[in-house]
Structures are given as structure tokens and as C-alpha cells.
Amino acid sequence: MAAREAPFLLLLFLLAALLAVEADARRQKDGEGACGEGWDCSGRGGRLCCNGTISDYFKAEHFEELFPKRNDSLAHAAGFWDYRAFITAAALFEPRGFGTTGGREMGVKEVAAFLGHIGAKTSCGHLDSDGDSLAWGLCYNHEMSPGQSYCDNSNELYRCVEGVEYYGRGALPVYWNYNYGIVGKGIKQDLLSHPELLEQNATLAFEAAIWRWMTPMKRRQPSAHDVFVGNWKPTKKDTLSKRYPGFGATMNILYGDFICGHGSTDSMNVIISHYQHYLDLMEVGHEHSGDNLDCGDQVVFNPSSKSPYS
Template sequence: METKWLLLLTMAILSLLVFVQGDEEMSSVKPIVKIVKGKKLCDKGWECKGFSEYCCNQTVSDYFQTYQFENLFSKRNTPVAHAVGFWDYHSFITAAALHQPKGFGTTGGKLMGQKEVAAFLGHVGSKTSCGYGVATGGPLAWGLCYNKEMSPSQTYCDESFKFTYPCTPGVSYHGRGALPLYWNYNYGETGEALKVDLLNHPEYLEDNATLAFQTAIWRWMTPVKKHQPSAHDVFVGKWKPTKNDTVAKRVPGFGTTMNVLYGDQVCGNGDDHESMNNIMSHYLYYLDLMGVGREEAGPNEVLGCGQQKVFNPSSSSSSSSSS
């Protein structure tokens, strides 16, 4: 009898080893490599789509895996969440794959890649959270609770863009997506860039999680205005501050990503601003959960933007948020 149980136990362990090994092989795609003008370029298929030198590096799925996504967004599919079954890891990686050849999560080595993913998702988590002070698991565990604004107070149609991004009759341009888009001009501009008709069909963002992540990563990777940096550039250190930036206390790091994305809705309002601190808290929480540690976030002048002068005051802002 003991021999039989020992045999069954051995078979079970061997099966588990085969499963784990197979799972590792699935999560580690060997890149297709080609040399162009002496440069090594790679493509990793759905994990990093398009030949580039960045795809030869560690890509997002190499250091950010399904279990980590589940840890970061542990409450998103609870019955009281508002977008149950919508957001998933595969959609995030599929969207990221389109931007990794441009450096998303692949710039500056593994640690910088991990920090950038935590930073980007910190914004996403804070903007899609339904967490509150005494929520189960804590207020930071409820990111990706929403995929759209639930009770919009207006249709967010700006008629001053009627010649470039005219509002479609009967359509509302309220917040949708991972970094919620508002206003017809933002739907129009983003749709043009991604070759998707979001101006006529903004609802696509609440129907397709990959597209919802893709629009958010595009915003992260793209300057709001010409001659300004993207959130990606200021985070990974590709942006070099001018003398004016230094005077305005704008420095490379997480704080300036908030300045790029939200302007004076979040930044330049002092260090006690609730929205700013909420976004920062999500970033620090995700750094911890990813095993990087919040100490990698840097000092407060890098982490926050309370003392910064904004790039685009709200009167001229075209950021993705509602103001």
C-alpha cells in the first residue's frame, strides 16, 4: 500500500514539474533576430510586436507576470466592482507589445522597466479605483474597478473643435478607459493616432480591454504638445530639463509624469493635494507588490509635483482628464 502511494506521489510531483516547466516556456518567447546596418533588432511576437533594439531587451512579460497583475488589482473582479471580467493581464501585455518597440517598459534595463510599469499602472489604478478608506483589502487594492464613468454630468462636447473633431449627434464623450479619456477632441486625436474611429464610437473603449490599455499607453508615450516631453520621457530620463524647467522645479521622475498628464488639476497645489497623493500612493504600493520596493521611488521632490509649475495651465490644457 505504501509503495502505491509513494508511486502516486512521485507521479504527481513529476506532473507538476512538467506543468511548471511548460508554463515557463510559454512565458519566455525567444525573439526573432535580424541585423540591420550593424544593429541587432528583435521581434517577440505578441509580447513585443515589431523589430526594434528594445525588443532584444527584457520585455514587460519577462518581469511582470500574471500573478503580479492579479496582486496589484486583486479586487477588480469582486461582485461589487463595476467592470467585472473586463480587465485582464493578456490585454495589458497585448497593448504593451505595440509600444515596447518604442521603449515602454524596455528602456534602461530591468529595474527601470519594472519602475515604469509600476508608475504607469499607478496612474491607471488611481484613476479606475473604487477603493475608499475602510474598503476590504484597503483603498489601494481596488484599481481597475471601473472602465467608464458611471454617472456623467455632461456629454463633454467642446463645440470649438467642430471643424477638427466634431461631436457625433447623440454621443457622449465621458470618461472611458484605463487613463480615462474625456472630451471629443481627446477621443478624436487618440483615435487618429491609433487608427480607430473613437470620435464616432467612443464606446469601443468600454468594449475592448486591449484598446482601453492601448489608448492609455499611447497617452503615456506621447507628448501632450509639441516641444514638450511625454510622461515616458520624463520618467525614464530621456528628457533633459531646461533652465526654465529647473526654475519651475520640474525634474525627471514620477512627479513630472503627473504634471504632463494632468497639469494644475494635480500639480502646483502644494504637498497636501489629495489627488496627487492618491496617485503617488498607488505607485508606491505597486512598487512594493512587484518586489521593487518603494525606496526606489526617490525623494519627495522627484516623487511629487506639489511645488512644480505646470507645463500647461488648465485654460490651455488638452490632457485626458475631465477638466
């Protein structure tokens, strides 16, 4: 009996192997194969996969240099944020190009840009008396004195949950019920019912922030990642609106008219200062921060009265 079954089993094995080879060929043709050698994202991995990881060039000691005051006795989230949480969250987005697009230097610059936003939005640099206000990133993990519950029940898709408040939480603070709903759907967490997860779990807080960085707000619009690494080509409407690739456009996408379109303001310049400071600490240098650094004269992509990241 076993002897008669052997040819049949061998045939099944060969068929399975052939199907696997064909599937791998299709993935590589579609740009989803294994990564090529080095940091060349145009290799076998195609657009979805770039070789190397953020931890290849961004180590725990770099994280400590960027955020040296986060565990200070005056910090409001002491003991919460750490390198492991960031790297764990970042690894989920590296196959999509976060920190792994365009070569090693661009990877470093993108991490500095992303963390520049994080540092500025979670800073308590106003507490500093030594002139080192840029050292206080990741001081907070939630809004300290919410002036409202940020509940807008006019949004039927993401209605407020009774008893839940939607004040700012996380690494790139999220506000309003509908934004918690959108971000929660993106990272597969019920943030509408449990927004507190973003102030209880540092990995989730970083994951939500990176998801926002990598995801366009609307169809046919770029993400902050796209405008920073050069994946986005402005249309004629964009150029007339003074929107060009660079760090400035990341602020336009993340904050809209809360930051952009008002000329040179302190709220805009402090974000730029964090980005450039981190470039210096990561040994790229602020002189390589790129063109189109600010958004003071840009027309915003999405004018609104509310922003997820004010």
C-alpha cells in the first residue's frame, strides 16, 4: 500500500513546490519579494521592502541623546517612554519604507524628522531654566489639563462612548472621538472605547504616531512620509499653493492650519528646531535638513476648525 502511494505523494510534493516558486515570482514581479543587498530600495524588494532596519543606525544611546530629560523628576511621563517601544513599533512600518527608504542618510533624516515632531509635541521645555529646552521631548504622554472632552457626536461613524474623554494622548497626540476611531482602525485597536491605551502603552503610542506619519488623511493626498522622502510629486495646484516636498509639508499634513499658512510663528519654528537639533545629534547635521523647511506660506491641504494634532 505504501509503495503504491509513494509516486502520488511525490507528485503532490512537486506540484506544491512549483506553485510556491510561481507565487514567489509573482511577488517579486509586483515588488514584494525579499530585500536586495545593502540599502538600495530599487533592488529585488521593490517599493515595499528596503534592506536594513532602523536599529542598524539608530541605537539606544541615540534615543537617550535625543530625549535626555524624559525621565527627569519634573517630567510628567517619567518611566513611560523607551527605545524598545519605539523600535518595536517602527519595525511594523519598516517594510512600508519608514526609516528604510532612499538609503541610509535618508533613513536617518526621516527618523529625525518624525521624532522632531514627537519631541516638539510632547515637550515640557518651558520648565527648563538652563536654556536646553530641546532636551525635554517625551515629557508628556497625555494632555495635562483638558479644557473639554473633545466629543463631537455629529460624526455618526465614530460616535462618542459614554463616559469616555478624547483629550490629547500619545506620542503625536490624538484629539477628538473621530480621530481616535480612525487611528484605532488603522492600528487595529479599539481606541474609540479605550483611548487611554495611548497613555498606558508606549509601543501603541508610537505605533499610532507612525501610522499617522505613513498614512494620507484623504485619497489622492500624500502622507507625511511621502512628502519627506520624495515619493510625492506636486501637482500644478500644489505648486500654486506653495506646497513642495520637504519637512514643511509634513507639518501641513499633520497639523493643517493650526500651524501652517500663518507666516513664521513660534509654534512652527519649535518643531523645525527639534528636527534640526536631532539631525545634529544623529551626526547628519542641520545643514542637511533639506529644502522647503517651513510651511508658513503654504495653503493647507485640509482646512478645518479641528485638527487631530493641535
